[in-house]
Amino acid sequence: MKQFTINELYEVFCQHPTITTDSRICPEGSLFFALKGDNFDGNHFALSALEKGCQYAIIDDKSYAIDDRFIVVENVLSTLHQLATLHRKTLGTPIVGITGTNGKTTTKELISAVLSEKYRVLYTQGNLNNHIGVPLTLLRLTKEHDIAVIEMGANHPGEIKTLVNIACPDCGLITNIGKAHLEGFGSLYGVLKTKGELYDYLREHNGHVFINSNNALLKSIAHKLNVTTYAISGNADIQGSVTACSPFVSIKWHKKGEIPHTVDTHFVGSYNAENMLAAITVGLHFNIAPQAINHALKTYRPQNNRSQFVETEHNRLVVDAYNANPTSMMAALENFKTMEFSNKGVILGDMLELGLQSEEEHRHIVEFLKQGQFTSVYLVGKHFGAVADQFQHFETTADLIAFLEKQPLQNKTLLIKGSNGIGLTKIVPLL
Numbered sequence: 001m002k003q004f005t006i007n008e009l010y011e012v013f014c015q016h017p018t019i020t021t022d023s024r025i026c027p028e029g030s031l032f033f034a035l036k037g038d039n040f041d042g043n044h045f046a047l048s049a050l051e052k053g054c055q056y057a058i059i060d061d062k063s064y065a066i067d068d069r070f071i072v073v074e075n076v077l078s079t080l081h082q083l084a085t086l087h088r089k090t091l092g093t094p095i096v097g098i099t100g101t102n103g104k105t106t107t108k109e110l111i112s113a114v115l116s117e118k119y120r121v122l123y124t125q126g127n128l129n130n131h132i133g134v135p136l137t138l139l140r141l142t143k144e145h146d147i148a149v150i151e152m153g154a155n156h157p158g159e160i161k162t163l164v165n166i167a168c169p170d171c172g173l174i175t176n177i178g179k180a181h182l183e184g185f186g187s188l189y190g191v192l193k194t195k196g197e198l199y200d201y202l203r204e205h206n207g208h209v210f211i212n213s214n215n216a217l218l219k220s221i222a223h224k225l226n227v228t229t230y231a232i233s234g235n236a237d238i239q240g241s242v243t244a245c246s247p248f249v250s251i252k253w254h255k256k257g258e259i260p261h262t263v264d265t266h267f268v269g270s271y272n273a274e275n276m277l278a279a280i281t282v283g284l285h286f287n288i289a290p291q292a293i294n295h296a297l298k299t300y301r302p303q304n305n306r307s308q309f310v311e312t313e314h315n316r317l318v319v320d321a322y323n324a325n326p327t328s329m330m331a332a333l334e335n336f337k338t339m340e341f342s343n344k345g346v347i348l349g350d351m352l353e354l355g356l357q358s359e360e361e362h363r364h365i366v367e368f369l370k371q372g373q374f375t376s377v378y379l380v381g382k383h384f385g386a387v388a389d390q391f392q393h394f395e396t397t398a399d400l401i402a403f404l405e406k407q408p409l410q411n412k413t414l415l416i417k418g419s420n421g422i423g424l425t426k427i428v429p430l431l
Contacts, residue, residue, distance in 0.1 A: 004071050006082045009058070010090075012071070013083060016055045019139050021132065026052035034059045034076050035132065046070060077131070081166050084135030088168055091141055093122075095167055096282060099152045099160055099198050100175025101191060102328040103275045104129075106306055107175050108151040110279035113300045117283075117292035119146035126304070129153035134163050147286070152198070155181035155353065157190055160197040171208035171285070172198050173278055177217045178327030183355030196221045210281050212236075212274060230281040232273050238284065240277040245270045247309050247318070247339055253280055263294040266301045268309045268318050270338075271331045315431050316341065316413040321424040324351045324417050326361040330368065332417050337373050341413035344374050347427065349397070349418020350381025363387040376412065381422050397423045404430045 004012075013019075018030035023045035026032065032049035034042030034057060043064045046057035050069050057069060060076045073079040088095065096115075098108050105127055112123035122145045124137050129151040141148060152163040177192050185191045202209055203225050211218050213229040213236040229236035232251075240253035247268045253276075254260040265276065276297055283293045302308045310317040318339075320332050329351060336344065346369070354361050362383045369377050369391065377391045380400050385393050394400040409431060418424045 004073060006079065006086060009071065009073070009079065009083060010086050012056060013087070013139070017139070019136060020049070020054065021136070023049040023052070026054045028053040029055045031055065032057040033080050035080070036076070042076065080132070080135050084138040085166050085168065087141060088138045091143065093141055093145055094147045095169045096147065096149045097152060097164060097167055097169030097172030097198055098149065098175070099154070099195050101178035101180045101195070101325065102331070103175040103272070104151055104153070106272065106302070107173070107275040107278050108149055110275055110297065110300060111282045112149045113296040114279045114283035114288055114293050115147055115149065115286060117296050118288050119286070120144055121147055121149060123149040124151040127151070127153065131159070131162060135166055138167060154194050156184040157194050160194050161200070164198055164201040169198070169202065169207060171210070172202055173210040173282070174198060174218055175275065175278065176212070176215060176327070178325060179354070179357070179361065180325035180327065181353045182357050183353045192217055192221065199225060208285070210278060210285070212278070228281055228285060230277045232277060238277060238281045240273060240280070242270045242273050245335070245338065249273055251276055253277060255284060261290050261294055263297045265297055267307050269307045269320070269332065269335045271335055272307055310428070312431055314408065314410045317428065317431055318413070318415045319425070319428060321349070321416045321418050322420055324349065324419045326351060326354070326364065329365055329417055332415060333365070333368060336415040339413070343411060344413045344415070345376035345378070345409070346374050346415045346417070347378045347400070347424065348380065348384065349422030349424045350383040352419040352421050358383050359386055366391065380418065380424065397426055401427060401430060
């Protein structure tokens with residue numbers, strides 16, 4: 001059976017540009033990439049994918065190739081990467097790359113909304129920001145797209161370098177550097193080094209960087225870059241300030257030397273102002289008019305349990321339970337503390353993947369809670385359980401649900417925050 005070169009495979013892709021990696025989802029005429037995982041081998045499912053409608057199956061175990069519908073390559077994953085890069089370079093579409101510890105998905109969404117005021121934009125769906133999601137997003141590019149916004153995530157050293165070499169961004173930003181995935185990175189320096197691989201790529205390829213000038217860590221690695229700066233309450237090319245947060249955030253912003261603009265949003269959490277200003281800065285770089293930028297920010301509504309304000313029949317909720325790490329958890333608590341509501345309580349779930357620093361970081365949160373600014377505190381997960389002290393603790397979200405069914409919470413304003421793996425979103429219908 002002949003092994004295909006990447007150029008020969010690209011010719012096949014141009015005729016059949018729909019990609020699937022799931023043998024349960026096989027659009028007619030699509031290409032099935034037989035990826036391997038920790039517990040599965042996609043080669044096993046190649047024939048099934050063809051029977052369900054795929055035109056070709058790309059495999060790396062030739063023993064499964066029983067006819068010409070099987071395309072044999074040396075490694076399916078690396079072939080997917082090469083194909084995505086070839087497609088991206090062939091089209092030449094401008095690409096904005098985004099990474100960071102906190103806020104990258106929200107910033108990606110806001111930048112995409114702003115750019116969509118003028119351009120046809122392809123952007124990362126959900127959080128498909130890893131070594132599989134990034135190439136699959138790039139392979140959705142068509143000649144109809146004017147620009148692409150690609151989110152890149154990492155939990156181990158070197159991952160951003162892999163992703164930027166696939167996506168080849170023309171410009172980009174790092175939202176911030178915080179304490180996340182310390183189990184994989186080992187330290188805050190490990191986070192900085194890996195996220196900084198976006199800067200390294202853009203430096204080597206004469207790209208453009210948008211940087212928060214208030215962030216000393218980012219400034220420390222931003223040498224010899226083409227830079228546009230932004231800052232909330234700081235000196236920068238694009239400057240902004242929070243004018244209200246009760247509970248929704250309003251900001252005033254302006255390009256240095258020009259008239260200010262004000263915009264009201266549907267976000268809770270003053271920490272989102274930096275994400276908004278990043279989107280404003282990228283929008284101005286791509287010649288989006290200020291009025292159009294404000295329209296995008298004003299009409300965008302947070303989704304997927306990120307900085308959402310929900311009023312139920314019984315309570316007011318600030319739902320920020322998609323993910324959590326020490327940096328984002330403390331930012332959410334500090335912001336919630338300033339909100340002018342009575343009877344404020346918090347429901348916090350474990351922050352995962354912190355490794356040896358987990359107990360210290362969870363204890364730090366508990367010590368903050370002991371200051372007594374909240375009328376009720378509910379902690380969920382084994383890591384909080386180790387340090388919960390006087391606070392009410394539940395080993396699992398199921399235990400919390402059982403408690404809430406017997407003792408419903410009413411007339412409270414509640415912050416719900418925790419790592420996605422804890423599943424705190426399941427409690428929202430009970431509140």
